[in-house]
Each structure stands twice: as C-alpha cells, then as structure tokens.
Amino acid sequence: xxxxxQIQDYxxxxxxxxxxxxxxxxxxxxxxxxxxxxxxxxxxLQGDGWGGIEIVNFADGARDRIKGIxxxxxxxxxxxxxxxxxxxxxxxPLVLLDAFVAxxxxxxxxxxxxxxxxxxxxxxxxxxxxxxxxRGGELDDDHRHPFDDLHNIPLQRFLEAKRSKLxxxxxxxxxxxxxxxxxxxxxxxxxxxxx
Amino acid sequence: xSDIGKTSLPGSLGGTGLAAGFLATRLLLNPLPxxxxxxxxxxxxxxxxxxxxxxxxxxxxxxxxxxxxxxTSAALTLESFYVDLMARQERLGREFEQVLFENLWDLYAx
Numbered sequence: 001x002x003x004x005x006q007i008q009d010y011x012x013x014x015x016x017x018x019x020x021x022x023x024x025x026x027x028x029x030x031x032x033x034x035x036x037x038x039x040x041x042x043x044x045l046q047g048d049g050w051g052g053i054e055i056v057n058f059a060d061g062a063r064d065r066i067k068g069i070x071x072x073x074x075x076x077x078x079x080x081x082x083x084x085x086x087x088x089x090x091x092x093p094l095v096l097l098d099a100f101v102a103x104x105x106x107x108x109x110x111x112x113x114x115x116x117x118x119x120x121x122x123x124x125x126x127x128x129x130x131x132x133x134x135r136g137g138e139l140d141d142d143h144r145h146p147f148d149d150l151h152n153i154p155l156q157r158f159l160e161a162k163r164s165k166l167x168x169x170x171x172x173x174x175x176x177x178x179x180x181x182x183x184x185x186x187x188x189x190x191x192x193x194x195x
Numbered sequence: 196x197s198d199i200g201k202t203s204l205p206g207s208l209g210g211t212g213l214a215a216g217f218l219a220t221r222l223l224l225n226p227l228p229x230x231x232x233x234x235x236x237x238x239x240x241x242x243x244x245x246x247x248x249x250x251x252x253x254x255x256x257x258x259x260x261x262x263x264x265x266x267t268s269a270a271l272t273l274e275s276f277y278v279d280l281m282a283r284q285e286r287l288g289r290e291f292e293q294v295l296f297e298n299l300w301d302l303y304a305x
Contacts, residue, residue, distance in 0.1 A: 093303045
C-alpha cells in the first residue's frame with residue numbers, strides 16, 4: 001500500500017496545491033466525472049485507448065485487431081526516445097461490458113440481482129482485477145479491461161499498423177487508473193516470508 | 196521623492212555557513228526516520244520541508260510555507276481515498292470469471 005509520503009511524492013508537482021486538492025476531490029467523485037481529456041489527440045501515453053492493436057490468441061495462434069488500453073509508461077513508448085533494444089508495448093484488450101452482461105444472463109447459476117450487484121461494483125472500480133472505462137472519447141459504450149489479461153507487441157509493429165486513438169485519460173482518470181494498477185500489482189502485504 | 200537606501204547584508208555567513216545552517220534546520224525540524232514508528236509519529240499535521248518550493252525561480256513566493264499544509268492535506272485526502280478504494284475491493288467471483296475466461300477472445304472489443 002502507498003504511504004502518505006509516497007503519495008505526496010507522486011502528486012503531480014506541476015499542479016498547484018489548489019489544483020492538487022481539485023484532483024483529489026475529482027477522484028472522490030469519480031463516478032460522476034469524465035475520465036477523459038481531449039488533449040493529446042495523437043500522442044501515445046500510458047492509459048491511452050487505441051483501436052487496431054494486433055493480438056495473437058495463445059490457444060490457437062489466431063490473429064486479430066482489437067481495442068486496447070496501453071499499460072506501458074509514456075516515456076518507455078515515446079518513439080523519440082533512443083533505446084538499445086527495440087521496445088515493446090504492453091496493453092490490455094478492452095471488453096464490451098454489455099456483451100459480458102448478456103453472456104452472464106445466459107448463465108443458470110447467476111441470479112439477475114447478483115449480476116446487477118457485480119456490474120455496479122465494476123462501475124464503482126471495486127473489482128480488483130478490472131478497470132472500468134465508461135463511454136466517452138471515441139468509446140461509444142462502457143468497457144472494462146482485465147488487469148490479468150496483458151499482451152505485448154513490438155512498438156514498431158504498433159506504429160506501422162493502421163490504428164486509431166480512442167481516448168486519452170485525463171488527470172483524474174489517469175490517477176484512478178494508476179491507483180487501480182497499484183492495487184492489482186503492488187501488494188507489499190502479500191504475507192510471504194522471503195528471507 | 197524619497198530615496199530608499201540599500202545596504203547589503205554582511206557576508207560573514209558565507210556559502211558554507213548557509214548550507215550548514217540549512218542542513219541543521221532540516222535535521223532539527225524534519226528528523227530522519229529511525230524506526231518503524233516513524234510514519235505513525237509523523238501523521239498529520241506534518242510539514243515536509245523537503246517539499247518546500249524554492250524561493251528562487253519562476254515559482255518563487257514569499258508565502259510558500261503557507262502552501263505546504265494544503266499540499267500535505269491533498270496527499271492525506273488522496274491517501275484516505277486510496278485506503279477506502281482498497282478496503283472496498285472484491286474479487287470478480289468464480290462464476291463471473293468462468294464466463295469471462297470461456298468467452299474472452301470473443302468478448303474483445305474490435
């Protein structure tokens with residue numbers, strides 16, 4: 001878990017104290033706020049949504065192009081940065097929430113109230129393994145992505161493909177994304193004695 | 196029109212003296228952590244002087260110290276939001292994960 005000192009370090013220094021407070025107040029009200037910004041329409045940034053990302057099905061080798069969210073750090077994927085080895089982009093495919101709900105409704109073991117409660121928890125960012133993305137930007141419907149379904153492709157391949165930007169996370173959306181990412185991947189209190 | 200006389204401050208402190216004074220102030224006001232009780236002993240209201248904006252440069256302000264408390268309170272509020280968010284986390288659940296796992300490739304947004 002992050003400590004207050006670490007959070008202090010990670011609050012954006014380019015924001016004034018008033019803007020930092022505004023960011024926190026937006027986070028507290030995230031269910032009623034937009035996750036997205038109209039800035040950075042063409043840049044590749046962490047938390048971006050892109051369409052046309054090539055993906056390979058590990059089970060049968062099939063290939064397709066899907067919508068996904070970039071997890072790599074912005075500077076790690078900036079084409080202008082020099083590197084010793086060809087970089088790869090880590091991304092997570094997006095899943096259409098309605099399509100998932102429709103499938104859940106066909107399940108005989110799930111009651112409609114159970115499904116409703118779970119989808120409500122997804123929308124409130126309470127499901128550890130998922131990040132919920134409300135419609136907005138070029139996303140015409142609600143989506144979510146599972147943190148444990150990650151893929152990567154060479155940056156060059158991504159740059160050469162026909163792709164389109166779907167959204168850029170705004171300040172609040174990005175912090176929410178980072179906090180969920182931290183909860184999913186960085187659990188200092190894992191309870192395993194390692195020494 | 197009145198003349199305002201300007202007098203330079205005596206330079207007896209010198210660069211080294213200033214640096215030593217600054218270091219001593221930091222250590223006295225903001226001691227380094229000694230134990231695991233460190234965090235508990237420094238919860239709000241604490242001001243971290245390392246975060247004090249410089250009085251030199253484009254963001255210079257004579258009242259920088261007054262902004263520190265608000266910056267810290269933003270961090271504390273963010274921490275409480277983070278703790279809240281973490282405390283409310285739940286698993287997707289076996290039945291839900293099964294549906295997701297069995298249909299994942301088809302569920303990808305294209």
